[in-house]
Amino acid sequence: MSLDTTTTAYAADRIFDGDRVLEGHAILVEGARIKGVVPLADLPATISLEQHPGCTLIPGLIDTHMHFMRWQGPVFLAYGVTTVRDTGNDLAWILQCRDEWSQHAWPRIVSLGPLLDGTPPAHDQVAHAIADTDGAVAAVRDTAAAGVDGIKLYASIAAEWIQPMTEASHAAGLKVSMHCLPHGVLVAGHAGIDEFYHLDGILADVWPDHPPGWLHVWGHPDFDKTWDRQQQVADTIASMDLVSTPTLAYWDSQWRIRSAAGPYAEEQLYMPADLFTWAAAKPDAELGATWQRAWEAALRFQGLLLDRDVPSLAGSDTPCGGILPGQSLWRELKMLVAAGQKPIEALRSATSAAADFLERPELGRLRQGAVADAAIVKGDPTASIPDQPEVTKTIRHGVTYAPKDLLKAAEMADPAWRHEPWGRQFKKVSDR
Template identity: 65%
Template sequence: MTPQPVRAYAADKVFDGDRFYADHAVVVAKDRISALVPVAELSPDTPVDHYPGCTLVPGLIDTHMHFLRWQGPVFLAYGVTTVRDTGNDLPWILQCRAEWRDRPWPRILSLGPLIDGDPPGHALVAHRVSDAESAVAAVRATAAAGVDGIKLYASIAAEWIAPMAAAAHEAGHKISMHCLPHGVLVAGRGGVDEFYHLDGILADIWPDHPPGWLHVWGDPGLAKTWDRQQQVADEIAALDLVSTPTLAYWDSQWRMRLEHGPWPEERAHMPADLFKWSSAALDPALGHTWQRALKAAQRFQRLLNERGVVVLAGSDTPCGGILPGQSLWRELVLLTETGLSPAAALRAATAAAADFLAQPRLGRLAADCAADLAIVRGDLSRALPDRPEVELVVRDGTPHRPADLLRQPDDPTWRSDPWARQFEQHWTRRMQA
């Protein structure tokens, strides 16, 4: 399919990135939106595709993921028309970013490699630094390559954060971070703009917590930190930090370890070896700990919501063996469980995401915005679906049928993609341990 000169798409409900409308239509002219109008006001000369029983939304933005080429059609099939890659091999991801328009992929934004200390956690997709001088140089070199932001990973020394953040801001970029082990407050005071996974919160609320990573949120001892959690939430709000909690990743960690298992779509549409490499063995005790951890993380995110902290929707696919696109819808459902309305959760994957990413033509259904939209069965003003029935996706003015996207032929070359090689390397080392 190719863009048509002028066409309108109408649905019972339309979400424009900020609010819902009833019985409206989006008028598309080639690769741009020309208007959002009541159906009754459409010109009789405008061809209209009607979708009764559906909601029309802007193309979704997954603000935290790691790109592999097989993911592109799957993202589109679920209505995700933009992704922000938050760490990859720099030349490879910039080449993918240059190709998205010619492939059945979402548009791609890139933060370049994971800038990390020595040794890096994911060496094949990292830029290794060893001191403040090399750390600042890495930020400047990454920015000069033409990326869309900067990402710091978990082994960055606390004293490097401020000069790295200053270098990113001087280059006109926001800077995001995995804040383990120094804590979110150290990162925020150093100039970091966004934190991922609620990573580092434990260092702020429970400095002497038991050893471990995010699953420690499921430890019963966390209850004694409630007063401190509220204080930390206050400080995060005062620092004007943005939270991208990737709750879908937390959710994956209990699912993969319990008999409940993954979502059926993950088995159907993800390469079997990648699912194996990015998943984990059954472990009911740890699975139940992760379940409690997710609920505790949602309670903390609710504190942030109540204080007006901006939240963005990101999935972290394919980490945790979660499926592109479908996992972002799961993220939105989990965000509603933190107290957000369906409109506010959708905003985290549309207008709020576009605002933070400085992409004014994305995330909204308004005149001169990119013609990116998705039509989903059901009334999304009432509830968001875990497993959406997507009727149609329009990316850059071109309509796509989800069933056609999901029938894309298997391409074994994904195994050479940087994150595929990284996951295989991690899995091989786990098997040898």
């Protein structure tokens, strides 16, 4: 191949290219693209080679469930996340951010537009409220016409709207992702959705006459008695061509912040202080214990899905729950391993598998022609996902960033976040 003088080669002890592990190789970055992945022995002597001993080179990570705020951008990059999928925001605002990402220290943005929800919507600053079936179909068509990358249905969509909305979305070439409360994943799956979030809706399927509430059902001492039914539901989900994005890191954070374990130090450091207070929760041992049982039950159910090869993606749901961008995605990978994936499979969930589901072949893999999105991580995450990842360098669209500098800037987050859609939404919740 012909290499120009601007080409840089990056090498580490191993490269995870999105599919497999290579040793003795380098990636060649030219501008914003990957020119190739080549054996070190084949590198021309003239090329500038950057070696990272003791490290692993991985594709930039993809967080497939989050809600964007501008302060998050540098923090995501600091943890090696170079693409985020926003799963609910103000439509015009998020599309503007999606246009601007490359001008800032932000990951690239994929957007599902607003939460399409019933009336009144749960989060009015980031939702499109729907009153009837005609309105439901029009909402999908209008959102698709605005140029989003997918459609998100939220919790109070009427059961009979799901199929017409899904048909309208698929006709526009867009997948449908859903927060499946309260009709159940099976109803939504039969109506044609492609992906379900947070394992929501499972309760209606595994325990049809369950006690009121959500958390107190997942965390109910009798939840395990539904085990046989959980296995049947997992079998049905596996037969439906559905993708699970369980956001287990969110569940994990909810017991942690209420118990002695407490939030991570980084969450208090790098999140705007008020936002952390609004989004997180006060200590409450009893509630924390319920959340911990709920989280364990969710891990077990996600394990049933993995046993049945239900494709599963890594999403964090930051900043909900007061969880930090990037750091929470690494925790999600650990949770996916706890639920049954091998570390390399968890890494695929946040790279190649995510790119495949998003139909973005230029993302999620280190290969010729892909965009130059990569992270250099200390140690070997293909053998064990680290508790606290040490990302030493992030490359996003060919631009290199030093995580330390990104985090230093994040400590002084711009207070303008308060006027952003999710800033307004959190303020409303905290004022209630």
